Amino acid sequence: MEQNRKKLYTVGIDIGGTNTVFGIVDEQGHILSHDGIKTKDYPDINVYADTVAGHLRSLIEAAGGIELINGIGVGAPNANYYTGQIEQAPNLPWKGTVPLARMLRERLTLPVTLTNDANAAALGEMTYGVARGMKDFIMITLGTGVGSGIVINGRLVYGHDGFAGELGHVIVRRGGRLCGCGRRGCLETYCSATGIVRTVHEMLSSTDTPSLLRDIPLDKVTSKDIYDAAEQGDKLALEIFRFTGTVLGEAFADFIAFSSPEAIVLFGGLAKAGEYIMAPIREAMDANVMSIYKGKTRLLTSALKDSDAAVLGASALAW
């Protein structure tokens, strides 16, 4: 009689515009092995799927074989959980709709589940991170864009079409900055990496205040630079964090009214600015939240290592 071996691992794949990374993960969130390829090198989706599958076969063999793998989770921009497709992702090399879940399932004979990167981050926090055991929280990813994953009653909210939870495109300033989505004043235009650079530019050009940031070419400024300047007591840098944190905190106060989360969890470069960003977020949140919610929602930062978070998040989909 054939013994039914316990499924010990899942596979997590994170697809970004530049890199695709994947790894084999156990139930505790340890990454056993990982590998990656350059997404941009594969404009042909069939060659891409063949290559990812080829690399994964070797990793799976080394981990003890396919019978130990519970399934594959994929995090990618514009990935639809319901259809298993990536739909019109502007930063990926494949145009239109790509049935990636089916393509990987056919090649690896394992169940494949897809979701967008911010949803995967939320699942990663819930499975291995600071949101472990929480049933209601909102994940906010602060990166090139602003993404969100909303968990209600222990489940990610997908909406009727699979695209729910685009809180980065909630309008926080009517008629404000032009957004990549074609509308104006989205949260993302103030609080993404590029949004903050726009703030740096506006503040540098509207005052004569001396600032260390004036020495950095504008297209090279990162939240790390602003942090370093703030550490030196740079007034403008502190002002930039205060403005950005206030916009975020005001928005969070509104998000709380929607789902009354136990926590809002922040992930990404900006979240590493510590109290420079957290203090103004907390103050604006408290000042703007309805009194019935006051003091009830915790503000947390991700406990997952940057380099691991994407693979862990994707792998959490496959449990």
Ligand SMILES: [Zn+2]
């Ligand atoms: Zn937008």
